[in-house]
Every structure is written in C-alpha cells, then in structure tokens.
Amino acid sequence: MIFMSKRILAAACAAATALALSACSSAPSSEGNASKDGTLTVMASFYPLQYLTEKIGGEHVTVTSLTPAGAEPHDLELSPKTVDALASADAVVYLAGFQAAVDEAIEQQAPKTVIDVSPAAELVEANSSANHPSEDEDEDEAQSGESATEEHADHDHEGHDHEGHDHEGHHHDMSADPHFWLDPVRMASAATLVGDKLAEADPANADTYKANAKALNEELSALGDDLVAKTATCQIKTFVTAHTAFGYLADRTGLTQVGISGLDPDSSPSPARLAEIGQIAKDQGVTTIFTEALIDPKVAQTLADDLGISTAVLDPIESQTDSSKDYAAVMKDNINALTTANNCQ
Structure with missing residues (x-):
C-alpha cells in the first residue's frame, strides 16, 4: 500500500x-468502530472480496483493498503501517491461507470482526480432479514429461519478504485451489456469508446488508447459469491458460483447463511441460492460448506461434486491471472469450 x-x-x-x-x-x-463519516471501515484482502464488500455494504461501508489495483495478490507484502491499520479497522474480509502476509497481519492485530470466506467458497483440495492436480503431480510431470493429461505446474508459496525480512516460519503452502471467485456460484455463496457477517458487525444496518447480499447472490447465480448455458455446446472441451486459475470455472462448465504455469503464476514451465501442452492442444483442437494482463505473455505467445494458433485474454480477476469494468463485467468478457475460442454454438 x-x-x-x-x-x-x-x-x-x-x-x-x-x-x-x-x-x-x-x-x-483507535477510537470508535466507524470511520469519521459514520461508515463501517472494512479492509478486503484482494479485489474479488473488495467487490463483494462494496456491493453488499453500499453507502454504509468504506472499503480498502490490501492488494493495490493492478497488483498480483499471490505474493502480497504489507508495510508495517498497513499492518497497524488493521487493528483499527471495523472488519477485514479475506480468504484464509491464500495470502500469508494477510493471515499473519490478522493474527498479530486481531481486528474486531474477521470475515473468512473460505467456508462459503468450499475450496477444492489439490489432487482431487484433473482441474485441481496436486503440487507433487505437477512437479513430476514437469520433470519427466510423461503425462499428457495433468494440467498444473507447481504451486509454491515460499516465505513472504516483509520490508526486507524473510518470514520463512510463516509461509503458506496451500493444499487447496484458492481461485473460487471464478465460479460465480461460489461467489454467490461468499456474498451471503459476507452479508451475514457485516450484519453482525453493524446491527443498525443489518437489514440493508442482508438485502444487498440476497440481491447480489441472485445476480451472481444468474451469471453462473449464463456461463453454463453458453458453454454447454462447446465443441472444444479443453482450454489453455497462462496459469491454472480456472479450475472452478472448468468444473462449473464441464471443461478442462491446461495451465502453462501452476496455481502460483510465478512458477515457470519446463520445456517438457510446454511440449506436453503443445501436444494436448493439437490433440484437442485448441484454437487459442489464453494470456493474462498481470503475466508476461511471452511464453504463451511463443507457444501459440509455434502451434499456429491465436491468443486471447482470459482474466483470472485476481486484481482489477481496468477501473471501468467490475467483476461481473470481466466475467462476462471471460464467458465470451471462452465461447469464441472453444467454438460454442
């Protein structure tokens, strides 16, 4: 920050x-439980949770994202001043286990209201399906090049360097895929939880929070229905992404994602892994390699060029890269990009 x-x-x-x-x-x-304009002060750990909180809280909340707009949330570092500010916030909304710096700060500062959305998100454990392979499977695959059916590179959250100090004892190695927000139905469940928790934190406006959460739940559920309907006729069942962030979207649609990098976008694919992806793309008739705004597209572009196919953007919405488009707008763009690339009638 x-x-x-x-x-x-x-x-x-x-x-x-x-x-x-x-x-x-x-x-x-440190005085009182509200900001100076009378609203509830809430810190959200990254953009999708900021979106939920702002939509549900409306005029009754002042929301700050701990992850700056356009920044990669996976390896977030927090300044000491930001950590201190958590203590005076009325509430913090986060996904436990996703950002080690946030987990550590919450543990240190103990904000009055802590809203962890992971129970509502129902995160899928690694190694539970082809769309959510384990770290070990990915590492073996990248080293040997023997498997052409797994879709992940490694997910490695080492210690976070806070202000130049490496807190190796506090790093998180997630055993589950954190990217639940790419399934609008899971986002809808998280909206209900956030609404209930804000209502508990601010009883005077409880009815508003719950009504807004209900409306948002319905909007997100409809978006999920649209995603399913528009991908139901896809002739191509596989899509290749810059990093393996789209497992929940793939699960919702019945498609299969193949990630160039793993859950952590900083992981690098081996030559053997790239060769595997190329073969999968040929076998499955893939027409497009998807890139992201926050990841250097060089590897994806080179792979697409080698295969003689196109590139397009599929946004993992980990951060807001375009202030004119919110979560719902970007998800609609994603649906359109996916249906075009996968030849969905």
Whole structure:
C-alpha cells in the first residue's frame, strides 16, 4: 500500500483549520468502530472480496483493498503501517491461507470482526480432479514429461519478504485451489456469508446488508447459469491458460483447463511441460492460448506461434486491471472469450 509521507501530512495539517487538524493524523485512529463519516471501515484482502464488500455494504461501508489495483495478490507484502491499520479497522474480509502476509497481519492485530470466506467458497483440495492436480503431480510431470493429461505446474508459496525480512516460519503452502471467485456460484455463496457477517458487525444496518447480499447472490447465480448455458455446446472441451486459475470455472462448465504455469503464476514451465501442452492442444483442437494482463505473455505467445494458433485474454480477476469494468463485467468478457475460442454454438 502507498501512504502519504509524514512530511506532506504535516504540511497538510498545518494548513488546515482547527477542525481539520483534529482529523489529520499519521497513525490510524483507535477510537470508535466507524470511520469519521459514520461508515463501517472494512479492509478486503484482494479485489474479488473488495467487490463483494462494496456491493453488499453500499453507502454504509468504506472499503480498502490490501492488494493495490493492478497488483498480483499471490505474493502480497504489507508495510508495517498497513499492518497497524488493521487493528483499527471495523472488519477485514479475506480468504484464509491464500495470502500469508494477510493471515499473519490478522493474527498479530486481531481486528474486531474477521470475515473468512473460505467456508462459503468450499475450496477444492489439490489432487482431487484433473482441474485441481496436486503440487507433487505437477512437479513430476514437469520433470519427466510423461503425462499428457495433468494440467498444473507447481504451486509454491515460499516465505513472504516483509520490508526486507524473510518470514520463512510463516509461509503458506496451500493444499487447496484458492481461485473460487471464478465460479460465480461460489461467489454467490461468499456474498451471503459476507452479508451475514457485516450484519453482525453493524446491527443498525443489518437489514440493508442482508438485502444487498440476497440481491447480489441472485445476480451472481444468474451469471453462473449464463456461463453454463453458453458453454454447454462447446465443441472444444479443453482450454489453455497462462496459469491454472480456472479450475472452478472448468468444473462449473464441464471443461478442462491446461495451465502453462501452476496455481502460483510465478512458477515457470519446463520445456517438457510446454511440449506436453503443445501436444494436448493439437490433440484437442485448441484454437487459442489464453494470456493474462498481470503475466508476461511471452511464453504463451511463443507457444501459440509455434502451434499456429491465436491468443486471447482470459482474466483470472485476481486484481482489477481496468477501473471501468467490475467483476461481473470481466466475467462476462471471460464467458465470451471462452465461447469464441472453444467454438460454442
């Protein structure tokens, strides 16, 4: 997170009136449970959870994302000041186990209301299906090049370097696929949970939170129905992605994803893995290699060029890369891209 420097902050305070001076501070306020405009202050760990919280909270919440817009959330680092700010937030919304820095900060600061969406997300364990292979399977595949049916590279969350210090004792090695938000139905379940928890945190506006959550649940469920309907006639059943973020979407549609990189987009595919993907693409009649805004498209583009096929964007929506498009709009773009690439009638 980027914060105003103390020097600039002091200048602003000096120029303000006595009333404004009382609101200027270089440290988070520890008084009360609401922001100065009377709204609930909520910190969301990354964009999809920010989206849920803003849609459900409406005018009653002020939401800040711990992951900056356009940033990769997998290896998020938090400044000490941001960690301290968690203590004065009314609530934090996060996915336990996904971002080690956030888990660690919540453990240290113990915010008043902690909303973990993982129970509603119903995360799928690795090694449970072809769309959610285990780390060991991926590593073996990348090393040997023997299997042409698995679709993952490794998922390796080493320790996070916070302000230059490596907290190796606090790293998380996820045993489940975290990308639940790419299934709108799972997002709908998370919306209901967030609404219930915000209602508990702010009883005065409980009815509004629950009504907004119900409406959002219905919108997201309809989006899930649209996804299923538009992919039901796909003649191509496999799609190749920059990293293996789309397992839940694949499960919902009955398609199979093949990831160039694994759950962690920083993992690198071996030459043997790329050869496997190329063979799968040929065997399955794949027309498109999907790239992402936050991942260098060079490997995907080279693979597509070698195969003589196209590239297109399939957005994992881990961060908001275009402020003019929210989660729902990007998911609709994803559906259109997928149906075009997979020749869905």
